[in-house]
Amino acid sequence: MHIKISIFFIGYIVGCLGADEKEKSDITVNINGKYINITLDDPEVNSIFFSTEIGDECTSDYTYVHSANKSNTFSISLEKEPKKDDIIRIFSVIETKDHVISKTYDFNADGDATKNHVISKTNNFNADWHGTNEPKCILEESDSNSNRGCSGRLIFEENFKDNKLTNWIHAVCSRVHTNFKEFAAFLKNDNNCYIEDEKLHFKATLTGYRLGDNFTLPDCTYTKTDNRVILCGPYKFSISQPLPPMHSAILYNRKMRFKYGRIEIRAKMPIGDWLFPYLMLYPSKMEFETNIAFEPHIRIAYVRGNPHLRDYAHQDIGGNMLFGSVFSQIGDDFHEATVNMPHKSGSHYGDNFHDYTLIRHKDRIIFKVDGATVGTITDKRTIESLEETEYYIVLGLTAGGKLNFNENYVNLEKNFLLTPQAPSIFLESISENQSTWKHPKLVIDHVRVYTTHPDEN
Known part of the structure; x- marks a missing residue:
């Protein structure tokens, strides 16, 4: 050898x-x-x-x-x-x-x-x-032996050059009091989601709710009757039930679904305490607007907005560390398999645009940034838990969250994210020092999806 x-x-x-x-x-x-x-x-x-x-x-x-x-x-x-x-x-x-x-x-x-x-x-x-x-022609990866096209075919592209979002649907709902425990209500609002210079911008804005104010989302896209008040309102601000401290936006495209392939997203990540980007693949059977936090899904890339943040092993997991992951259910347990890569210069990934790539095969999932491999997930049980599933693309910006800042992993001072008053503490903290939000936006230049073949790395 x-x-x-x-x-x-x-x-x-x-x-x-x-x-x-x-x-x-x-x-x-x-x-x-x-x-x-x-x-x-x-x-x-x-x-x-x-x-x-x-x-x-x-x-x-x-x-x-x-x-x-x-x-x-x-x-x-x-x-x-x-x-x-x-x-x-x-x-x-x-x-x-x-x-x-x-x-x-x-x-x-x-x-x-x-x-x-x-x-x-x-x-x-x-x-x-x-x-x-x-x-x-190298035949594309597929579960079917018939009707297979060539690999490397561009099957979806969004470059935002027409200043329209015809391929996308807004998710309108709140995740503050759901099992996700995020700090955002997602709106269809030009202040929080817009196209500028042929790029898609998701922008986080702080709200001004006060004690006794009402919260409701009349255009809420959550369609079920159970938990509707939690996701859509109406309810009043109280000590035990704070109103959403932040507005943002989520877009998804459920018509563009694929099983195996290569997805490329060029994006500039957000910079700011507790901000969190969503570049995700959701299973076609699952709606984004839900109270069920632990459904299997794939995170193409994420960077926590905090410039400096550490885990319990005192390793830096702030903005200079890129992650990709797969949430899967193995037996009765839910598990996140992750890969990661520090920024080669030590700077925040949100300082510049980067190319984030995910390649899904039958036996592995490959994560890349700027052409370099971040890591590959090959665990058989993880891969098998996704085997029968097609996925659609979800893009957006949130803050906090039980999955995004997992208390079993992220070393949080005073563990404030777990308290019922966490949304109010978050709003007060950021309002007093908005300089921590250096770039409270996720900016996306383009999204492309290609067919793949089993040997593509």
Whole structure:
């Protein structure tokens, strides 16, 4: 194993230097946005290492597979999308039954492959290799063997360029006194949800309710009779039943449902104490407007708005730490499987826009930020709990919450989120020092959903 890894590393280094001998074999390259799909025609491949670069600088983008898959197709995610006429260089180390071949290929992002260059040659192997960027259909991942299209197809896009939200529905309800224990009532209001500069803005605003005031949402989208007063009102402000301290917005699209695929969201996260973004996938059988907090769902990415926040192990879980997670029910227990990644500069993720990606496969869920893998959830029980479910997209901004700031995980001073007066304490605290809300908005540039294939990483 150590020898094999050394060969791959040496091959990659030599690839950056280049060479001019010739060998032969067949690969097909399909460029799709930031993703490079590589298909090998040789069925006798035991292991493969591929790495890519744009221009002349080596990058850290790579994929390594020890055993070739049935389709012999592999995917690499680039850090940025190639521009027209960019040269994409692919380094490869391919192990067959009897040979190890190291090669590099140059491709024009909008044209044909350039002259192939051999990096090194082993055991006098001399097959005829060539490259092409002609599209090749790789069947999409599906539970059905019929009516399968090609992977990499764009099946949904929202870029907010028409200043309309025709694909989306507003959730109008309160989560203050539900099992979620959040601090927000979600409205259909231009102050809390609007399009500006071709970007979707969710903005948190503080309310001015006082003791004795009434709360009601006449356009509440919760349709059931049970718990309706909790989600919709009417009720009066009292010590034991504070009114919502914050207004915000939630949008969802229940018509766009998918099971397996890649969803990409470019967004700027909120900065501010107790703010929390929703970039989520909800099961199609579940309505967002509910009092049931522990339904399975997938969180594509989240960053707590607090610039500084620690867990009970004294690890920083504030705005410089990105999370992705899957809420699942395993037996009688509810469980959140998480992945995380600190910001490479130590700054808050809300300081800039980032690309958040989730790829759902039958056997794993992959989380990415800016093309880099945050983590992969492969736990069999977690994956199986989601097996039969299609999902729809939910976007929005909230604050607090029993799931978002779990008391078993988040180290909270005085544990104020658990008290009945938590909404009032939150409102008073933020009102006295609104400077903690440096950027009380979730801003989304675009949302895209693509079909995937089982080997996409």
